[in-house]
Each structure stands twice: as C-alpha cells, then as structure tokens.
Amino acid sequence: MSSEARTLTLQSCRHCGAGAPAQVHFCPQCDRILTLARHGDYFSFFGLPRKLTIDLADLEQRFRALSRQFHPDYFYNASTPERLASLERSSYLNDAFRVLKQPLDRAEYLLKVEGLPSVGRHQDAKELPAGVLEEVFALNEELDDIRAAREAGATPDQLMARLDAARRPVEERAARQEAQLEALFSRWDRQVDEKSSPDVRRATLESLRDLIQERSYIANLIAAVNRERGES
Amino acid sequence: MSYSEKVIDHYNNPRNVGSLPKGDTAVGTGLVGAPECGDVMKLQVRVNPETGVIDDAKFKTFGCGSAIASSSLATEWLKGKTLEQALEIKNVDIVQELSLPPVKIHCSVLAEDAIKAAIADYKRKQQDGQ
Numbered sequence: 001m002s003s004e005a006r007t008l009t010l011q012s013c014r015h016c017g018a019g020a021p022a023q024v025h026f027c028p029q030c031d032r033i034l035t036l037a038r039h040g041d042y043f044s045f046f047g048l049p050r051k052l053t054i055d056l057a058d059l060e061q062r063f064r065a066l067s068r069q070f071h072p073d074y075f076y077n078a079s080t081p082e083r084l085a086s087l088e089r090s091s092y093l094n095d096a097f098r099v100l101k102q103p104l105d106r107a108e109y110l111l112k113v114e115g116l117p118s119v120g121r122h123q124d125a126k127e128l129p130a131g132v133l134e135e136v137f138a139l140n141e142e143l144d145d146i147r148a149a150r151e152a153g154a155t156p157d158q159l160m161a162r163l164d165a166a167r168r169p170v171e172e173r174a175a176r177q178e179a180q181l182e183a184l185f186s187r188w189d190r191q192v193d194e195k196s197s198p199d200v201r202r203a204t205l206e207s208l209r210d211l212i213q214e215r216s217y218i219a220n221l222i223a224a225v226n227r228e229r230g231e232s
Numbered sequence: 233m234s235y236s237e238k239v240i241d242h243y244n245n246p247r248n249v250g251s252l253p254k255g256d257t258a259v260g261t262g263l264v265g266a267p268e269c270g271d272v273m274k275l276q277v278r279v280n281p282e283t284g285v286i287d288d289a290k291f292k293t294f295g296c297g298s299a300i301a302s303s304s305l306a307t308e309w310l311k312g313k314t315l316e317q318a319l320e321i322k323n324v325d326i327v328q329e330l331s332l333p334p335v336k337i338h339c340s341v342l343a344e345d346a347i348k349a350a351i352a353d354y355k356r357k358q359q360d361g362q
C-alpha cells in the first residue's frame with residue numbers, strides 16, 4: 001500500500017460519528033480527542049510524509065505540541081473513552097518520537113511499515129557485498145590471536161598496535177556504509193517526492209535493508225575491538 | 233536462560249574445530265552470518281572423490297554457545313554422509329538434539345545454512361573443474 005493511500009484512511013469519532021483523516025488527532029466536528037486507530041503509522045501521526053530525512057528541530061516541536069494537546073491532565077474530567085484516548089495517544093507519541101528521532105531506527109521502522117522487516121533473515125556470503133563476511137571472519141580470528149597473545153604475556157603497547165591495525169579496515173568500511181546510508185536516504189525521499197513506481201521504490205528499500213544488515217556485522221565487530229582495547 | 237547439557241558439552245569440547253585447505257577442489261566452504269546478532273560461522277566439508285562421501289568436516293564459529301554447539305554437532309553428523317544425505321540435515325534436527333529454546337532457533341538455522349553453502353561451494357568447484 002502506498003503512503004498516500006494510508007494518509008487517506010479514515011478514522012471515525014466515537015462520540016459524534018464524524019470521519020477524520022488518519023493524521024488528525026481531534027474530531028473535526030466535535031473537537032473531542034479521537035480513539036487511536038489501528039492503522040496509521042509514526043510518520044502520519046506526526047503529520048509527516050514517509051521520508052527518511054527528518055528535520056529534528058521540527059520533529060521536536062511537533063512532539064512538544066502534541067504532548068501538550070494529549071496531556072492526561074486536560075482529560076481529568078473527560079469521559080472514560082477520552083481519558084483512554086489521551087493516554088493511548090500520549091504513549092504512542094512517545095514511541096513514535098523515540099523511533100523517528102534516530103535515523104537507523106527510523107529506517108528500520110520504514111522497512112517494517114513498508115513490509116520489508118530487516119531482522120529474522122539469514123544470509124550467506126553471496127548476499128553481502130563481496131568480502132564483508134570474509135572481513136568479519138578474519139578480524140574475529142585476529143581478535144582471537146590477540147587474546148592468545150595477551151595471555152602469552154604480550155605488552156599492552158604491542159596489543160594496542162595490533163588492535164589499532166585490526167580496527168582500521170573496519171572503520172573505513174563503517175565510514176563507507178555511513179555514506180551509502182545517506183545516499184539511500186536521499187534516493188528514497190526523492191522517489192517519494194517524484195511518486196516513483198512501487199517497483200523502483202521497493203528496490204531502494206531492499207538496498208536499504210541489505211545495508212542495515214551489513215552494518216550490524218560491522219557495528220558488532222567495532223564493539224568487540226573496543227572491548228578488547230578496554231582490556232589491554 | 234540456561235543451556236542444555238548437550239550444548240554445554242559441545243561448547244566446552246567442540247568437535248572438529250579448525251580449517252581445511254580452502255583451495256582444495258575436494259573441499260567445500262560455507263561462510264554464513266546471522267544479521268540479528270552479527271555472528272559468523274564457517275563450515276567446511278571434504279568429499280572423497282571416489283565414494284562421494286564426506287570424510288572430514290571442520291568448523292569455526294564466532295558466536296553464541298548455541299551456534300557453536302550447532303556447528304559442532306553438524307560436523308559430527310556430516311562425516312560419513314553422502315552429499316544428498318548431508319542436505320537432509322535440517323535445523324529442527326539440531327534443535328531437537330540440543331534442546332534449543334525458541335530464541336536460539338536462529339542459531340541452528342545458521343548451521344543448516346552453512347551446510348548448504350559448503351555443499352554448494354563444493355559442487356561449484358566440481359563444475360568449474362570440468
């Protein structure tokens with residue numbers, strides 16, 4: 001389903017029965033807070049298009065404004081459904097803000113709502129760009145060797161030098177991944193603006209998913225190297 | 233979460249850890265990873281060219297205890313099997329044998345994928361060699 005179709009999805013007011021677009025929080029007719037609909041997503045909740053580049057200051061402003069509007073204090077004397085709606089919208093708002101403000105979480109979330117969850121898939125070496133798994137494997141072996149050297153009494157200086165040498169290629173790869181990620185973010189946003197065909201957009205999302213997975217190996221490795229450095 | 237005794241046994245005394253010569257035409261190498269946790273597993277088989285039977289298998293896994301145990305068990309099972317028999321090893325067999333809990337099923341899937349990848353690599357080498 002395209003993002004345009006989603007924003008048109010109607011919700012209806014439990015109080016007066018009026019319909020409202022999905023990104024609206026209060027009934028256009030009777031002004032009461034609307035019960036949170038099952039559909040809709042974090043982007044539309046904030047009134048944002050499903051794009052990956054987000055202006056954080058703007059997001060924060062929207063967050064503050066909505067928090068105020070939903071604040072349970074205002075609904076203290078309201079009916080039970082309205083009180084519940086304010087709680088639901090407040091907690092949904094907090095989840096949405098937490099996810100959207102982090103670029104990677106935002107990207108994972110987009111994949112999920114577009115039907116391409118990135119987790120729970122296994123991949124063998126062929127699916128990753130040439131050399132990623134090999135590099136990960138080789139560095140793990142080197143870390144094993146470094147641990148053995150430590151136990152054999154190597155000096156901290158020697159260990160540090162080896163760890164730094166081991167870290168360099170992965171950090172270079174991490175930097176390349178960061179640049180690729182940025183490029184994919186802008187490509188997706190452009191395709192949303194240009195209303196590119198679903199196939200074209202899906203291809204972008206698939207590249208994004210693959211890159212996020214590739215990135216998780218590298219992030220794990222960097223964490224492992226840093227742990228070793230801490231111990232040396 | 234507690235590991236079953238069999239997992240602990242394979243973890244403490246992993247069978248067949250090591251490497252076979254990657255360039256050898258009789259050797260197939262499978263290298264796979266689990267993106268969720270970033271773990272990587274290498275599994276290799278050596279096939280007897282006369283009989284078509286796997287006569288040696290080795291693994292090296294950087295990952296959790298269940299992944300190590302799964303690959304260790306897989307190498308034990310692989311020895312003495314033909315390629316067809318080897319491809320019949322399924323992750324559920326590993327789950328059962330090691331009593332893996334649901335959250336560790338993906339670790340056994342990794343081992344099954346590694347077997348498949350190693351055998352595919354071996355077959356590719358045979359075709360390229362002709």
Ligand code: FES
Nearest residue numbers: 269271296299339
């Ligand atoms: S947790 Fe990663 S393979 Fe088991």
